[in-house]
Amino acid sequence: MSAMPYVNLHPVDPAAAQGAQKEVLDFALKQVGFIPNMYANMANAPAVLSTYLHGYGLFRSESGLKPAEQEVVFLAISQVNGCNYCMAAHSMIADRMSGVPHEVLQAIRTKQPIPDAKLNALHATSREMVQTHGQPSPATVRAFLEAGYQERDLLYIVLAIAVKTLSNYSNHAFATQVDERFAAYKVD
Numbered sequence: 001m002s003a004m005p006y007v008n009l010h011p012v013d014p015a016a017a018q019g020a021q022k023e024v025l026d027f028a029l030k031q032v033g034f035i036p037n038m039y040a041n042m043a044n045a046p047a048v049l050s051t052y053l054h055g056y057g058l059f060r061s062e063s064g065l066k067p068a069e070q071e072v073v074f075l076a077i078s079q080v081n082g083c084n085y086c087m088a089a090h091s092m093i094a095d096r097m098s099g100v101p102h103e104v105l106q107a108i109r110t111k112q113p114i115p116d117a118k119l120n121a122l123h124a125t126s127r128e129m130v131q132t133h134g135q136p137s138p139a140t141v142r143a144f145l146e147a148g149y150q151e152r153d154l155l156y157i158v159l160a161i162a163v164k165t166l167s168n169y170s171n172h173a174f175a176t177q178v179d180e181r182f183a184a185y186k187v188d
Contacts, residue, residue, distance in 0.1 A: 009041070009044065009173060009174050010044075011037060011040035011041050011043075011044075011174070012025065012040050012041075012043040012044055013040070014029070014035050014040065017043065019046075020046035020047075021043045021044075021046050023046070024043055024046045024049045024050050024053070025039065025040070025043050025049075027050075027053065028049065028053060031053065031057075034181075036089070036179050037085075037176050037177050037178075037179050038085060038086075038089075038167055038170065038171055038176050041170055041171070041173075041174040041176055042166070042167070042170050048166055048170065051166060052163055052166045052167055055159060055162055055163040055166075056163050058159065059156060059159050059160050059163060062156075063153070063156035063159070063160075064152075064153070064156070065122075065153065065156065066099075067097070067098035067099060068094070068098050068099045068100045068101075068104075068119070069119065069122055070098065070160075071090055071093055071094035071098045071100050072094075072100065072104070072108065072119050072122050072123050072126070073122065073123075073126045073157055073160045074086065074090045074160060074164060075087065075090050075091065075094065075105075075108050075109075075123075076108070076122075076123045076126035076127045076130070077126055077127075077130055077160060077161055077164040077165075077168070078090060078164055078167075078168055079108070079111075079127070080127050080130040080131055081130065081164065081165070081168040081169075082168075082172075083164075083167070083168035083171050083172065084171075084178070084186065084187050084188075085167075085171040085176045085177075085178055085182075086164065086167055086168055086171065087109070087185075087187045088178045088182040088183070088185040088186045088187060089178075089179070089182045089185075091105060091109060091182075091185035091187075092181065092182045092184070092185045095185070101116065103115050104116055104119055108123065109187060117147060118147045118148055118149075120147075121143050121144050121146075121147035121149070122144070122147070122149065124140060124143070124144075125140055125141070125143075125144040125149075125154070125157065126157050126160070126161075128140050129154075129157050129158070129161060130161055134158065134161075141154070
């Protein structure tokens with residue numbers, strides 16, 4: 001899937017940002033330590049970046065999912081949505097920070113069966129939630145619950161989908177370039 005960038009959309013230069021753009025970029029800088037290209041683009045509509053950062057933070061802190069599980073969810077959503085930027089970023093986070101086993105990350109990236117039953121159920125549910133617009137089959141939900149997840153976890157997948165929709169769609173609109181720190185994890 002190729003992105004069709006809109007001609008008039010350009011990243012916000014953090015050094016020149018003012019008002020709400022500056023506030024949200026300063027907040028992002030404090031959280032992440034740098035301004036990813038995606039954030040500079042999203043800052044064109046400060047409410048979009050602010051909503052993304054808020055929802056992302058809540059998913060990370062309140063979902064109850066382990067960091068590796070969170071990455072599996074983000075990767076599944078981004079893959080279905082065809083967001084190569086988020087695939088690269090979350091692959092790097094999965095590999096270097098969140099403890100996703102190498103063979104699980106490779107299976108996700110190459111669209112192969114995941115060799116961990118619980119993570120496979122989480123990935124399948126997350127993918128199907130996006131593909132069916134939030135209407136997974138009873139069999140998928142049953143497999144998800146039998147893998148050890150709870151019904152409330154489905155709502156946190158909904159939160160992750162909302163957050164990733166903001167980032168995935170923004171990246172499509174801007175044809176966001178993968179940041180250098182994620183470049184080793186680019187996907188085709």
